[in-house]
Amino acid sequence: MHSRPRRRVLAAVALLTLGTLLSPAATARAADAATEAPEPARIDLVLDLSGSMNEKDAGGRTRLAAAKQAVTRIIDTAPEQAPLGLRVYGATYPGEDKKRGCADTQQVLPVTPMDRAARADAKQRVAGFKAVGFTPIGVSLREAAKDLGTSGKRRIVLVSDGDDTCAPPPPCEVARELKAQGIDLAVDVIGFRAPSSARAQLKCIADVTDGSYADAEDGDSLTDRLGTLFRTAWRTYHATGTPVSGSLNGCQDAPLVTPGQYLDRFTGGRDLYYRVKKRPDQRLQVSATAVAEEGYSRGSLITVAAGPAGSGKPHAWLREFSQSMGWANVLSTGGRSKPGAGDESPAPGDTGCIVVENQVTRPGDEPMPVELLVGIADRSTQASGPRVPEPRSGAAAEGGFSFNSATPIGPGTHRQSIAVGEAPFWRVEVKAGQRLTVKAGVDVPGDFPQSATTGWGVTVYNAQRESTLCNEDHRATELFAGRTGHFERVCGPWEITGQDDARSPDSKGYDVPGTYYIQAQVAEPAAEAKGIVVPISLTVDVSGTPGSDASPVFFFGDDAATGQGPSPSASSGNGERGGTGGAAAAAKDDDSLVDRLALPLGAGAGVLLIGGITFYALRRRRAA
Incomplete structure (x- = not known):
């Protein structure tokens, strides 16, 4: 199939949580990877x-x-x-x-x-x-x-x-x-x-x-x-996941991963490889997030791709990328394969390869945490349906600080205060056939210290954890330019038509039903403004009637790091309840895992700190 172009937002946060099997030789490095996540002070x-x-x-x-x-x-x-x-x-x-x-x-x-x-x-x-x-x-x-x-x-x-x-x-x-x-x-x-x-x-x-x-x-x-x-x-980003050690030498000696959330690391300029099982009738989601202690340099690039293993890098199932404009400390991207039955040749042994391409770190750089998220959707997960958390309101709706801890909210206006430099996250569920509009506002006091690049930023991420343009002016941040008072950013409305729907317009990534993430921050403030608390408001509107076609339901592993798990009726097929992400699940290396486990719809992890005054437009490529 030919790749379909889509305009993408650049800058930053995607968290990837992928279930994995650790090979014995990888144990030491996996333990090191676990230490890469900063602990709360x-x-x-x-x-x-x-x-x-x-x-x-x-x-x-x-x-x-x-x-x-x-x-x-x-x-x-x-x-x-x-x-x-x-x-x-x-x-x-x-x-x-x-x-x-x-x-x-x-x-x-x-x-x-x-x-x-x-x-x-x-x-x-x-x-x-x-x-x-x-x-x-x-x-x-x-x-x-x-x-x-x-x-x-x-x-x-x-x-x-x-x-x-x-x-x-x-x-x-x-x-x-x-x-x-x-x-x-x-x-x-x-x-x-x-x-x-x-x-x-x-x-x-x-x-x-x-x-x-x-x-x-x-x-x-x-x-x-x-x-x-x-x-x-x-309230800074805390990388989480089951430790895994991706291969640095290609697919052949890569660990086998199952649905779940995992933590690896970039070293030098090396890419990371993992093996994954996927039949032609199943769909695969992969997301990845790299987490830096400080902002990325402009032009840093992370790519995630998957497909049958062979010569060169795999990409026949999915390929997504995101590029940093600078000032962000997380860089994220993710993608889903298209429905494959009838269109896709089976991989040998139904085993393919995932690669997370690293154009972020260079030889000599300190290791950098990378989170990985992998999910599988098929008829068994579809029958179970997603598990959706109860929305919160009032004081309980205060934003979290990663995809994992994003606060579930529903339609309406939510008010709180944030400190300058924070980047809280919220999540909202959207189905195919519905329309999403997000409006965020901030009140800037008269004595607020500003620099030339101080502004108000809002980013919305789709269910693949792709960051996308807020609106057609291609800006991620509205500059204050010395002004004070009330500022608003409106993102959308977007028609959630269903991924790969032929009727879908140029949706800039917002045709994917599922969990959407909203992140807001006063971006790139003057140093003396760091930590000043300002009031914000977040208004979410979800309108329209969900379509009759069922959206794909992905299983992301029964992993504490993702907050996901199978429905109460799920069974692994061997008398055990539920499924497990991480090494335990991967070790089963059994098709029945994703055939029989029910899927809760996606929680992820990752915090995008918006940087940049404008975003470049990139073309998203998917080969299948």
Whole structure:
């Protein structure tokens, strides 16, 4: 079949999760690949509860009441797996004995993930705080470093309204001492109505540990400043998946993968190869996402292709690519094969090959995490139908930070606030015969710091996790150009006609039914704007009547990383319930796996941080 052109968006996020079988020789490298995913930073919040916190803030409340509000907000909004601890000083001894007062520091909450029980316990403890004593900042910093342990990324967030009243040890000397230990630890400091005499000391703590300093004049600004620090530490892209080691030498020695989500890595400029089973009557979806610590250089290119193994690179089943305009830290693409029965010659043993082409890293570069997603659709998955999560609304509709954690929403308007530099994701289900329109708005305050490239960006991804043009002006980002006030971007409307439908117009990728992902951000801001919280609104409209033709339903593996699994009636055909992604599933190497497992429709992972003022138009090629 001839390839069909389609205009594509460039820039970035696609997450690929592919089920795989690890060969014994690949075990060591697979273990290394697992370590490529950055872990959430462990954070210890150190709160000043000295007697001066009973004074009024600029809003008329006590500083203590304002601090309780701000800390409770952090606890409420912390991701469930975010490790958070809480230490206070000046909270228990109200007397004049300096020796006793300067030893008054306690860890009231160990550094632990914020599950439901930990969250409830932390809020109860915060509600009971009293401010009575001294200000032993230096001693508290030493103890907070112990709270965090000795491994991984760690941060201390210090909130203080004044000078240390207990030196020695001087707080800045303690900060230098911690930095000299060579551990990955930074101290961020918020001066809460701190006098000028205290600011120099507090700023020194931040400066010598490569942390940050900010002033807060009232409870609202304290809440915002704390929110900014924690969002920066937690809400970054976290590559996930079952470790797999793709071959660097072609299809012959590549591991066999089954539906699921997996994590590999690009090394040097080498491509990654995997084997996959697919009969002519089945359809294959493959998506891939590379994750960089910083933005990609302009022109970085990732391609995913699949087809029967042979000479050269496989591409007869699908081929998709995406190119970066720069400023993005994830680069993603994905595609689906066309219906094959009657049009497609079987591959030998029904086994084909997937290649993820790497034009991102070069020899000598650090390894880069790559997520892989593979799904299969056939009559058995079609009979089961997709499993769709319940949409959320209100506060529960706050965006997630990957395809995996994208928040399910339905039609309507959803409002929240995001920090500049964040790129939250939402997901919405769309069927063939329906029309999708997305409108996103942001309110930019009058004192917002801007640069020439500051703007408001919106990207929509189809069910293949392809990023596509928002509208016909080919721009991903609307520049503010020094203006403030309300800005909106409207994407669509798009007719979801069904992939490969002959009646489909030039849809720029939006003819594929399934799960669509929406991502929004204030892009490429001035450095001083990073972390500023701004209100946004997201309006989703899904209109039209679903067509009578059933959309393909893909099985992406029963893998915790994807949040997917078979329907309750699914069976592997050997008496076991359900199916498994990853090595366990792949090891079966059995056609019955995808024949008999039911499919929940796609969750994926990956976060596209929009970059670029305009997107190039690329032609999408699929050979079959």
